Amino acid sequence: MRAAVLREYRKDLSIESVADPVCEEDGVVLRTLACGICRSDWHGWVGEHPRVKPGQIPGHEYCGQVVAAGPRSGWAVGDKVIAPFILACGTCPACRSGVSNTCPDQRLPGFIEPGAFAEYVGVPHAHNLARLPDDMSPVLAAGLGCRVTTAFHALTDRAALRPGEWLAVHGTGGIGLATLILGRALGARVVVVDIVPEKLEHARTLGADAAVDARSGDVAQAIRDITGGGAHVSVEALGIAQTTNASLHCLRPLGRHVQVGMPVGHTARMEIDMSAVYQKNLALFGTRGMPAHKYPSLLGMIDAGLVDFMPMIARQVPLSQAGAELALFDGPMAPGVAVISDFAA
Numbered sequence: 001m002r003a004a005v006l007r008e009y010r011k012d013l014s015i016e017s018v019a020d021p022v023c024e025e026d027g028v029v030l031r032t033l034a035c036g037i038c039r040s041d042w043h044g045w046v047g048e049h050p051r052v053k054p055g056q057i058p059g060h061e062y063c064g065q066v067v068a069a070g071p072r073s074g075w076a077v078g079d080k081v082i083a084p085f086i087l088a089c090g091t092c093p094a095c096r097s098g099v100s101n102t103c104p105d106q107r108l109p110g111f112i113e114p115g116a117f118a119e120y121v122g123v124p125h126a127h128n129l130a131r132l133p134d135d136m137s138p139v140l141a142a143g144l145g146c147r148v149t150t151a152f153h154a155l156t157d158r159a160a161l162r163p164g165e166w167l168a169v170h171g172t173g174g175i176g177l178a179t180l181i182l183g184r185a186l187g188a189r190v191v192v193v194d195i196v197p198e199k200l201e202h203a204r205t206l207g208a209d210a211a212v213d214a215r216s217g218d219v220a221q222a223i224r225d226i227t228g229g230g231a232h233v234s235v236e237a238l239g240i241a242q243t244t245n246a247s248l249h250c251l252r253p254l255g256r257h258v259q260v261g262m263p264v265g266h267t268a269r270m271e272i273d274m275s276a277v278y279q280k281n282l283a284l285f286g287t288r289g290m291p292a293h294k295y296p297s298l299l300g301m302i303d304a305g306l307v308d309f310m311p312m313i314a315r316q317v318p319l320s321q322a323g324a325e326l327a328l329f330d331g332p333m334a335p336g337v338a339v340i341s342d343f344a345a
Helices: 039-045 138-158 174-185 197-205 219-227 241-249 274-279 292-303 319-328
Strands: 002-005 014-017 028-037 062-069 080-082 120-123 166-170 189-194 210-213 231-236 251-259 283-286 313-318 337-342
Touching: 002 319, 028 080, 028 138, 028 319, 039 319, 062 120, 062 138, 080 138, 138 174, 138 231, 138 251, 138 283, 138 292, 138 313, 138 337, 166 174, 166 219, 166 241, 174 189, 174 197, 189 197, 189 219, 197 210, 210 219, 219 231, 219 241, 231 241, 241 251, 241 274, 313 319, 319 337
Parallel strands: 166 189, 166 231, 189 210, 231 251, 251 283, 313 337
Antiparallel strands: 002 014, 028 062, 028 120, 028 337, 062 080
């Protein structure tokens, strides 16, 4: 099959012919219909992700059509499915208690095993897959990726966001935009923060009640002024110390901070203001991915027309352009996210 392979950190991905994936007993092999390009892929591309080594095929935000199905997979050839990026075992205590995104025996295509920057991808633990709705485009399904699912779990479970509350979103990349769109759908008022004027304006078109340029003055004070005392929930969507502290400082007493941005590499350890946590009685939540059983709720919101994620998707690109898209994460990004939709070019 044709695949984009990481051979050297910070170098363009190598387009190669590699062995087709093998179907496991509890898994499937998918013909990749679309695959999102994510900042997590960039962390691997630059060498900061501890699990991503040269020789890896990236890609963890994918949907596809089943071309081979294991006897314990629960799927049939021809089925079209969406995959969460965390493929949980289904039998451990974490899985049985409904928190499969914390499974200790999880499988991670795109990070440890071959991912979906390829014509085909092997998917073990296929009970995690969700059926692609008939009227949902593969590009949109891949665009949901880890960004929308992680944001959905962060807001509906970890932070328990309530209608009428103020939500602050630090960073308007893919996961920040997903948080904005979901926050609005859940009835919150949303303030977004970024350093790129075009991205702030794009966020306003998606329903942001206010937008703060982080280059101008005290971000936390600006949010406290806008919200009349501070946000109820604040989501950090970059994984760096500056935005993490701004997120803590912008909260009102008893506010909830959710760490959605992935601190990795040189940002894995950071100095944050624990005095703010102490003085304001703040709650801090970490979150990563979404339990697979929550897919029907998310897809149901989309199917009912309660939320529209298509405006997040800015570019459809061929497989050969995936490396160039990863390089763009080095600087301020244009609004929206990119999805690979052509695996022959």
